[in-house]
Amino acid sequence: MSETLANLLQETRQFPPPAELAAAANLTAEAYDEAAADRLAFWERQARRLHWSKEWDQVLDWSNPPFAKWFVGGQLNVAYNCLDRHVEAGYGDRVAIHWEGEPGDTRTITYAELLALTCQAANALTALGVTAGDRVAIYLPMIPEAVVAMLACARIGATHSVVFGGFSTDALTNRIQDANAKLVITADGGYRRGKATALKATVDEAVSRCPSVERVLVVRRTGQEVSWSERDVWWHDTVETASTEHTAEAFDAEHPLYILYTSGTTAKPKGILHTSGGYLTQVAFTHHAVFDLKPETDVYWCTADIGWVTGHSYIVYGPLANGATQLMYEGTPDTPHRGRFWELVQKYKVTILYTAPTLIRTMMKWGEDIPKGYDLSSLRLLGSVGEPINPEAWIWYRENIGRGRCPIVDTWWQTETGAIMISPLPGVTATKPGSAMRPLPGVSAEVVDDQANPVPNGGGGFLVLTEPWPSMLRTIWGDDQRFIDTYWSRFDGLYFAGDGAKKDDDGDVWLLGRVDDVMLVSGHNISTTEVESALVSHPSVAEAAVVGATDPTTGQAIVAFTIPRGHVDTSGDAGTALIAELREHVSKTLGPIAKPRQIMLVPELPKTRSGKIMRRLLRDVAENRSLGDVTTLQDSSVMELISAGMRAGKSDED
Ligand code: WT7
Numbered sequence: 001m002s003e004t005l006a007n008l009l010q011e012t013r014q015f016p017p018p019a020e021l022a023a024a025a026n027l028t029a030e031a032y033d034e035a036a037a038d039r040l041a042f043w044e045r046q047a048r049r050l051h052w053s054k055e056w057d058q059v060l061d062w063s064n065p066p067f068a069k070w071f072v073g074g075q076l077n078v079a080y081n082c083l084d085r086h087v088e089a090g091y092g093d094r095v096a097i098h099w100e101g102e103p104g105d106t107r108t109i110t111y112a113e114l115l116a117l118t119c120q121a122a123n124a125l126t127a128l129g130v131t132a133g134d135r136v137a138i139y140l141p142m143i144p145e146a147v148v149a150m151l152a153c154a155r156i157g158a159t160h161s162v163v164f165g166g167f168s169t170d171a172l173t174n175r176i177q178d179a180n181a182k183l184v185i186t187a188d189g190g191y192r193r194g195k196a197t198a199l200k201a202t203v204d205e206a207v208s209r210c211p212s213v214e215r216v217l218v219v220r221r222t223g224q225e226v227s228w229s230e231r232d233v234w235w236h237d238t239v240e241t242a243s244t245e246h247t248a249e250a251f252d253a254e255h256p257l258y259i260l261y262t263s264g265t266t267a268k269p270k271g272i273l274h275t276s277g278g279y280l281t282q283v284a285f286t287h288h289a290v291f292d293l294k295p296e297t298d299v300y301w302c303t304a305d306i307g308w309v310t311g312h313s314y315i316v317y318g319p320l321a322n323g324a325t326q327l328m329y330e331g332t333p334d335t336p337h338r339g340r341f342w343e344l345v346q347k348y349k350v351t352i353l354y355t356a357p358t359l360i361r362t363m364m365k366w367g368e369d370i371p372k373g374y375d376l377s378s379l380r381l382l383g384s385v386g387e388p389i390n391p392e393a394w395i396w397y398r399e400n401i402g403r404g405r406c407p408i409v410d411t412w413w414q415t416e417t418g419a420i421m422i423s424p425l426p427g428v429t430a431t432k433p434g435s436a437m438r439p440l441p442g443v444s445a446e447v448v449d450d451q452a453n454p455v456p457n458g459g460g461g462f463l464v465l466t467e468p469w470p471s472m473l474r475t476i477w478g479d480d481q482r483f484i485d486t487y488w489s490r491f492d493g494l495y496f497a498g499d500g501a502k503k504d505d506d507g508d509v510w511l512l513g514r515v516d517d518v519m520l521v522s523g524h525n526i527s528t529t530e531v532e533s534a535l536v537s538h539p540s541v542a543e544a545a546v547v548g549a550t551d552p553t554t555g556q557a558i559v560a561f562t563i564p565r566g567h568v569d570t571s572g573d574a575g576t577a578l579i580a581e582l583r584e585h586v587s588k589t590l591g592p593i594a595k596p597r598q599i600m601l602v603p604e605l606p607k608t609r610s611g612k613i614m615r616r617l618l619r620d621v622a623e624n625r626s627l628g629d630v631t632t633l634q635d636s637s638v639m640e641l642i643s644a645g646m647r648a649g650k651s652d653e654d
Pocket of ligand 1: 262308309310384385386387388389410411412413414415416436497498499511512513514610
């Protein structure tokens with residue numbers, strides 16, 4: 001396509017940083033100038049927030065692109081940086097983790113305690129035969145042992161591969177096999193939606209197909225029955241009886257820290273490899289800069305699961321490297337009631353909340369009366385990650401959760417980038433609802449056309465990263481060629497992220513979703529994100545998913561699946577009238593070219609376990625001829641198709 005993405009949505013609201021926050025912010029506007037003046041010197045200064053056992057000889061070796069080496073020759077221990085050095089500096093009594101289980105049980109773990117637990121686990125792993133360079137699969141619920149297991153691996157130089165606890169046998173098996181993991185760390189089960197779910201049984205089945213696995217280490221969480229073999233050992237028999245003394249050994253800056261699988265569009269998941277020094281530098285820096293973390297006073301809460309990169313970078317490595325106090329929650333937002341998250345914010349006086357647009361839109365659907373019932377005055381900063389956040393969801397978040405006081409940082413990044421790349425700085429940036437704004441200091445991003453030329457302000461195209469960054473993926477585990485083909489082949493010398501984006505008239509960046517999702521309507525490339533945002537800007541809509549369906553006249557036609565807000569009447573004629581109104585609303589907001597051919601009102605949308613809409617499935621539904629032009633909630637055939645597809649496609653891959 002020679003033309004770039006159409007730029008339809010115009011958003012003019014803007015919110016300057018609160019004066020009080022700006023006055024004490026961790027970063028000022030100078031950071032941009034400093035980084036622009038000398039990018040590598042800037043990153044070198046950020047690396048100095050860490051403790052290095054041996055200083056690097058060279059900041060970046062980019063002599064063999066796309067294979068980068070950062071802080072060449074440097075040595076550090078990642079777990080030492082997250083734990084020991086805080087305890088040695090006198091912060092041993094600071095709470096590292098306020099943990100709350102779904103049933104309401106709690107644990108408070110200080111830095112000194114987290115260090116002792118991690119040392120025990122490091123000793124136990126060593127006794128089980130794990131040595132530096134070995135791979136360890138971690139398949140756990142959101143319990144503190146998940147953090148301890150990751151840090152223990154880091155401490156002894158073993159490479160962890162965390163597999164999301166909601167994945168089933170096949171996904172777990174593939175990941176264990178691809179990494180040749182020697183040990184699996186799991187639990188009997190965990191709590192989800194008020195029930196004890198089983199994990200150990202899944203591991204048993206997977207491990208029977210994985211000859212590389214020598215031992216399985218099992219945490220007792222629920223107390224449910226599990227079958228047992230001689231390969232299995234209990235966490236409480238091994239880890240909790242081990243010595244709390246363990247001396248951390250320093251590893252090379254490029255020592256592999258973890259593999260995390262992401263599936264993207266192709267079937268075989270990609271094992272994204274992250275290494276130590278550059279990764280820890282950038283997650284620590286961005287957590288400090290973007291969340292303006294004040295470790296003495298803030299209570300930080302990231303609601304992601306530890307099985308996703310957000311949990312790796314912004315529950316484990318970034319916050320702990322910075323000595324943060326954080327909340328960790330095991331369960332779902334609606335158990336035992338829909339106010340659970342706000343009850344937790346109130347109880348722990350959370351000051352910084354980092355969550356996903358899918359959650360915000362779910363809360364919109366449930367209605368503002370729910371958060372209204374809680375004291376959210378402790379909050380001072382809100383973050384968003386995972387998908388484009390529609391302007392209306394952004395405003396809803398600001399008003400109903402931030403109560404108009406808190407800046408919102410919309411953070412763009414990927415499993416592959418390891419850390420936040422594009423985001424406002426909360427004390428500097430005047431934010432715009434729906435825009436991730438600018439690349440962070442030290443990050444070089446651009447929006448280009450298909451010839452790799454930067455698009456002018458006001459234009460749309462492909463988001464690329466033009467310079468290497470410290471937390472970049474180093475390769476796809478075991479497949480360098482696939483690493484080159486997937487990320488570095490579309491544009492010579494540039495990392496292509498797979499996302500469409502536009503620059504507004506000020507040059508600020510707006511993410512437009514995956515380019516695979518862009519619709520081609522009568523010769524125009526239209527972003528699904530913009531049409532979704534237009535729908536969500538209507539007061540009756542909580543959430544929308546838009547797909548392009550084959551159309552004999554226009555090539556593709558826009559089909560929208562829309563979830564109404566809680567109070568909206570969608571029965572009979574009211575539903576039909578609402579659909580007509582929504583089509584007009586999109587046409588007025590974005591122009592007639594973007595008017596959906598068809599709008600369906602639905603109670604739910606099919607999503608992956610990490611909250612991304614399964615558009616492939618919706619496209620199938622949209623292209624199903626048996627559907628009429630107008631379909632409402634009452635037409636159960638839509639939901640049947642969606643749920644049938646969800647069952648069939650209940651793939652373990654994201
Ligand atoms: C993809 C990466 C980053 C951690 C969680 C997801 C989308 C992510 C944003 C944002 C618009 C976003 C992109 C990206 N995405 N954050 N703030 N605005 N889109 O990690 O599973 O690797 O997904 O998520 O499409 O490429 P991931």
